[in-house]
């Protein structure tokens with residue numbers, strides 16, 4: 001299994017560029033299977049998750065080619081409706097076959113998906129939505145089969161604004177007969193990206209980005225060309241990296257409106273931020289002040305930046321509190337950071353971590369999930385000596401070309417081993 005080895009780095013500088021968004025590219029790739037004819041998807045990041053979704057698309061019988069960040073899919077020859085079990089468990093987004101194929105083929109099968117181990121991650125809201133549209137759901141252990149002779153638009157209230165459920169229901173409802181209204185829908189930018197892509201294919205989706213999405217079902221979608229939005233979580237990780245190393249760093253290809261809660265917190269900590277049309281410059285050449293942060297669905301502070309942000313708080317003067325409200329088990333990085341000397345106390349009740357300023361020391365740690373892995377790279381940058389991050393493959397699920405990008409701004413990092 002691969003390991004990342006990172007050395008403590010005084011300061012970094014220069015420019016780092018953000019890739020297309022993993023969490024938009026994955027559902028859009030699956031949605032390309034809903035159309036007739038070819039879709040050409042641009043700015044698809046070269047990530048482990050993308051390689052796996054390409055394998056899934058191929059296994060279903062579609063024509064697919066992925067090169068130079070361009071994914072070309074022609075679903076006309078699809079002849080299977082089931083995601084192979086091993087691939088389904090490699091990533092979370094494998095379950096988007098459910099919405100996409102229910103719409104296009106009236107049935108789909110998969111096993112409970114993989115993805116980061118950060119909580120139970122049930123799919124009850126997805127299934128509730130499919131059932132409301134008229135689908136029959138059969139669950140056998142971890143195996144899910146859904147089927148509908150006909151999908152009919154419905155009013156669906158989500159008990160929680162789940163990103164995955166909103167996307168899956170949007171896909172299914174796009175080809176249902178009549179009108180669907182999703183209330184308490186998730187508002188993440190990746191939802192807007194999926195809706196925009198489907199609309200260019202011929203769907204009629206209104207309100208994506210608000211908590212009420214209205215969909216008028218259409219009979220047919222047609223493949224098209226589409227470019228994915230930049231990855232706000234990758235952008236945020238690199239801004240935090242600039243801040244934690246006390247550097248001046250320009251992060252290119254950022255939609256600033258997508259990272260407002262992070263920018264607000266960085267400013268509160270005393271970090272200077274300059275925005276222009278293409279990106280954001282972070283300047284952290286002064287002391288950092290402690291702040292409290294609470295993760296929330298968008299437009300709140302993103303749970304996917306909680307672990308990287310916690311590393312920044314270990315370098316801020318005073319006591320900070322981190323409250324995780326989205327996933328019930330997303331503090332696995334705390335134990336790893338403690339191995340590096342961090343002073344963090346975790347309160348199980350209330351999902352709160354209390355962080356105090358401490359110097360960190362390089363040691364051997366484990367990437368327990370994707371963002372925990374990214375956080376450990378950041379910790380390694382401010383630690384004295386060398387940090388070895390085991391199970392580095394998690395990091396490659398979400399950060400394109402991470403070694404070269406980090407070396408490009410002066411970071412001493414290497415990967416040992418493959419996979």
Ligand SMILES: CC(=O)N[C@H]1[C@@H](OP(=O)(O)OP(=O)(O)OC[C@H]2O[C@@H](n3ccc(=O)[nH]c3=O)[C@H](O)[C@@H]2O)O[C@H](CO)[C@@H](O)[C@@H]1O
Pocket residue numbers: 023026092093119120121122123124125126127160161162163164165186297303304326327328
């Ligand atoms: C591939 C992808 O896009 N992953 C993102 C997506 O994950 P994902 O789509 O899995 O996240 P959700 O928004 O669905 O999950 C949020 C919360 O809702 C709960 N829930 C969800 C669905 C359901 O049917 N029942 C239920 O109880 C989950 O357990 C969790 O506690 O959004 C998360 C929240 O921004 C991000 O951290 C992930 O990076």
Ligand SMILES: C=C(OP(=O)(O)O)C(=O)O
Pocket residue numbers: 023091092093114115116117304370371398
């Ligand atoms: C939790 C994440 O991903 P996934 O939902 O794919 O596990 C993430 O991107 O931080």
